[in-house]
Ligand SMILES: O=C(O)C[C@H](O)C(=O)O
């Protein structure tokens with residue numbers, strides 16, 4: 001088993017940095033079906049570029065490298081204790097090498113373990129099988145899309161869809177609702193795994209197992225195949241689109257599994273995965289641990305390069321869109337001039353801040369002057385090279401988590417713009433209007449694309465919060481994001497939510513009676 005740890009390390013690096021071929025094909029098809037000049041089309045181009053950059057830089061596709069979850073099949077007699085130790089060692093090494101973000105945090109104190117090891121992390125499921133080789137599959141599913149998982153207990157009353165009973169039609173409604181409630185917050189367009197039945201725990205497990213299926217496979221269960229096809233068609237009529245910007249493509253894959261349940265329970269569990277659908281697998285020689293084969297189509301075989309024509313057409317039309325170049329810090333006048341739909345290109349110093357910082361700033365002072373500042377909801381992957389820090393991956397995190405604090409913090413410190421993804425709620429929108437500030441939506445998961453905009457790490461505060469939660473002060477060049485909430489009470493997110501809810505209601509009538 002000399003090679004086992006090395007093979008697992010290769011699996012981790014490949015999963016985090018090189019999106020598999022079947023996922024790439026699906027994203028390419030989405031890009032082709034979306035008008036290249038729309039917000040969704042532009043986002044899909046950036047996503048395509050980010051996928052290529054991650055492969056080329058051998059760096060994380062998204063800064064949130066997720067909860068490492070392994071499913072391992074071993075021949076009878078293989079030593080699972082040794083495998084477990086070596087998987088943990090490979091995880092720690094991949095973290096040290098900047099291929100995984102330090103993502104394991106003490107739930108009570110918030111202390112970051114620093115190496116992705118800790119109670120419950122990584123997740124390793126072992127199964128025995130009657131084959132001679134070891135099969136290891138890994139999924140790196142990020143926290144933002146994990147937060148959009150949902151479990152229904154039937155019968156239920158669903159917003160927009162009415163009663164969902166204990167039958168195929170009730171299940172149909174739950175799945176459509178699951179896609180609707182995710183909006184753009186899980187970095188749509190996404191993939192869903194659905195588990196029908198089980199108890200609350202095994203139902204979710206079944207849903208996650210579905211995410212190990214190939215995107216292009218066909219469900220052997222006839223009813224479920226029909227349901228998968230139905231969901232793919234109808235969910236893509238909800239108009240949520242990439243990043244929740246509106247558009248033709250909302251769902252990239254739907255895989256449904258079923259298991260028995262107790263007579264009293266009827267759960268439908270949905271696992272939502274962002275477009276950064278990072279899962280891979282390897283077949284290993286059980287004696288040596290040598291890597292024999294990759295289990296999913298390799299990313300390298302499917303180029304994300306765009307057809308010349310499409311990119312040029314998008315560029316031409318994009319020039320008609322208002323692009324505003326600003327240097328941070330910003331003035332009230334500059335931000336009041338911005339409208340939903342404008343593209344803002346920022347240079348100067350930007351500050352990261354997410355959950356721990358927002359909570360802290362509610363009743364403490366800021367270590368730096370935030371007057372006119374731009375706060376980026378981001379927990380980057382950082383590496384220290386000698387004495388200097390480098391930004392290795394730095395896409396936005398889901399902003400709605402800061403909703404309870406954001407409005408107050410904007411006003412308290414004089415912040416003029418917040419960058420994140422997925423949008424924020426009514427309280428923040430009111431504060432933007434009152435105080436004079438904007439919300440900018442960056443493209444979720446495009447961590448390599450944005451990392452390139454950070455030319456220097458000026459300094460850092462609150463390292464005690466851990467790397468993702470610390471406040472990084474980053475010298476920035478040409479960071480582009482779209483105004484989706486302005487200082488005039490307009491919110492693209494509120495608009496898309498309202499429209500998609502009306503569309504959801506079209507699917508109220510029974511289909512699988
Ligand atoms: O934790 C992060 O960096 C992002 C997270 O996965 C999110 O989608 O909000």
Ligand code: SF4
Pocket residue numbers: 062063064065066141142143144145185186187274275276395396397398444445446
């Ligand atoms: S930021 Fe978006 S792409 Fe990255 S893990 Fe979170 S949901 Fe996925």
